[in-house]
Amino acid sequence: MKTDRRKFIKQTTGTMLAGMALSDFAFAENRKAVSSNGIKIETDDEKFWMMVRQQFPLTKEWAYLNNGTMGPSPYPVIEAVRKGMMDCDQLGNYGGWELTAKKLSAFVGANEDEIALTHNVTDGINIACWGLPLQKGDEVILTTHEHVGNAFPWLNRQKLHGIVIKTFTPGATADETLNRINALITKKTKAIAVPHIPCTAGQVLPVKEICKLAKEKNIFSIIDGAHGPGQLMLNLHDIGCDTYASCCHKWMLGPKGTGFVYVRKDFQDTLQTYFVGGGSDNAKWNMAANPVVMGEYNNSAHRYYGGTQNSGLYKGVDAAIDFIENIGLQNIHDRISMLGGYTQKRLLEFGDKIELITPTEERSRCAVNGFRVKGIEYTKFYTMCTDVKVRIRSVAENGLNSLRVSTHIYNTKDEIDKLMEVIKKV
Numbered sequence: 329m330k331t332d333r334r335k336f337i338k339q340t341t342g343t344m345l346a347g348m349a350l351s352d353f354a355f356a357e358n359r360k361a362v363s364s365n366g367i368k369i370e371t372d373d374e375k376f377w378m379m380v381r382q383q384f385p386l387t388k389e390w391a392y393l394n395n396g397t398m399g400p401s402p403y404p405v406i407e408a409v410r411k412g413m414m415d416c417d418q419l420g421n422y423g424g425w426e427l428t429a430k431k432l433s434a435f436v437g438a439n440e441d442e443i444a445l446t447h448n449v450t451d452g453i454n455i456a457c458w459g460l461p462l463q464k465g466d467e468v469i470l471t472t473h474e475h476v477g478n479a480f481p482w483l484n485r486q487k488l489h490g491i492v493i494k495t496f497t498p499g500a501t502a503d504e505t506l507n508r509i510n511a512l513i514t515k516k517t518k519a520i521a522v523p524h525i526p527c528t529a530g531q532v533l534p535v536k537e538i539c540k541l542a543k544e545k546n547i548f549s550i551i552d553g554a555h556g557p558g559q560l561m562l563n564l565h566d567i568g569c570d571t572y573a574s575c576c577h578k579w580m581l582g583p584k585g586t587g588f589v590y591v592r593k594d595f596q597d598t599l600q601t602y603f604v605g606g607g608s609d610n611a612k613w614n615m616a617a618n619p620v621v622m623g624e625y626n627n628s629a630h631r632y633y634g635g636t637q638n639s640g641l642y643k644g645v646d647a648a649i650d651f652i653e654n655i656g657l658q659n660i661h662d663r664i665s666m667l668g669g670y671t672q673k674r675l676l677e678f679g680d681k682i683e684l685i686t687p688t689e690e691r692s693r694c695a696v697n698g699f700r701v702k703g704i705e706y707t708k709f710y711t712m713c714t715d716v717k718v719r720i721r722s723v724a725e726n727g728l729n730s731l732r733v734s735t736h737i738y739n740t741k742d743e744i745d746k747l748m749e750v751i752k753k754v
């Protein structure tokens with residue numbers, strides 16, 4: 329087994345080095361995809377993870393520690409987009425994006441007819457938020473750590489329809505978070521709309537228990553899943569949510585401007601369709617009939633989206649799923665969880681000079697960490713980082729005034745150490 333693996337690494341590395349002189353796209357075509365060949369890769373197998381890193385166009389100069397904002401795509405994804413667009417623009421091929429819904433559904437543990445394609449998380453949350461049959465005075469529970477994408481649609485319904493928003497701050501443990509949600513529930517609570525992983529501190533919320541609680545109390549469960557797919561071992565049927573909105577770039581490493589919303593099959597007749605078009609119906613509409621005919625909604629989540637999509641981008645999503653599956657989602661999850669743990673360990677070494685915002689509880693953390701550096705404005709610390717080419721994120725949302733570091737498979741411990749050097753300077 330070991331010899332085979334050495335041979336495999338040698339072959340793959342050889343292919344990559346041979347391609348170095350070629351243009352980026354030729355490089356992508358000439359390389360073999362990195363594959364674990366179905367075996368477990370150790371989280372500290374730097375040789376393997378360096379091969380993975382070389383699949384990304386990221387520069388060596390910058391330590392890119394901001395995957396939570398933008399997930400860079402590896403070459404095979406970029407190449408698939410180019411090819412997909414050429415198929416369309418050169419040969420006139422049209423359509424085919426529905427096939428991605430099938431692939432996506434298998435990737436996230438759903439059925440094909442439960443996936444609607446969108447362009448980003450915000451699209452999916454709007455579809456879920458607008459479709460809920462809510463009336464004036466109905467209560468919806470959110471966190472104090474929302475991204476604008478899961479805040480504004482609800483705030484807008486508050487403004488337009490008079491729903492009432494109640495908030496809680498995620499606790500240091502999953503149990504504490506559940507207790508806080510429980511304490512907010514009243515007879516008027518109609519929906520719990522929380523992130524799986526908030527953009528602020530990146531803590532993993534106990535969504536399975538939250539959805540179970542919601543179900544028991546006849547409350548809709550609407551999950552902002554921006555950071556779930558590609559980071560966690562995701563199974564939407566197992567989570568049991570009514571809807572789950574995500575994008576295909578961040579942790580999935582696919583093209584920007586692609587996303588999906590999951591709507592549980594038996595929830596589709598409850599979630600009203602406001603955004604409709606070609607593909608949303610059963611093709612029986614007729615404007616020449618008298619009276620005009622609309623027909624029925626498509627008997628799937630396709631009812632929630634319509635019109636032309638960019639098939640090239642969705643070819644990129646297919647390639648991103650292949651890229652992840654070649655390495656193995658479990659291998660990826662373990663590696664990035666290790667990097668997240670390493671980041672926590674290094675931050676905690678600074679003692680009371682650092683405030684770690686992300687819980688250390690094993691089940692409540694993964695690849696994202698939030699922190700504050702005592703004695704320095706977060707914006708100033710952010711600038712110090714960019715000055716030495718360390719890309720993190722400053723978190724201005726909801727007055728948190730903190731910093732966030734998020735690491736994916738292309739990152740190394742050295743890059744995390746580079747951030748620690750900036751803290752040492754402070």
Ligand SMILES: Cc1ncc(COP(=O)(O)O)c(C=O)c1O
Binds near residue numbers: 451523
């Ligand atoms: C938790 C969370 N929700 C929603 C969004 C919005 O995503 P999008 O820009 O794809 O709509 C983000 C983006 O960073 C996010 O982190």
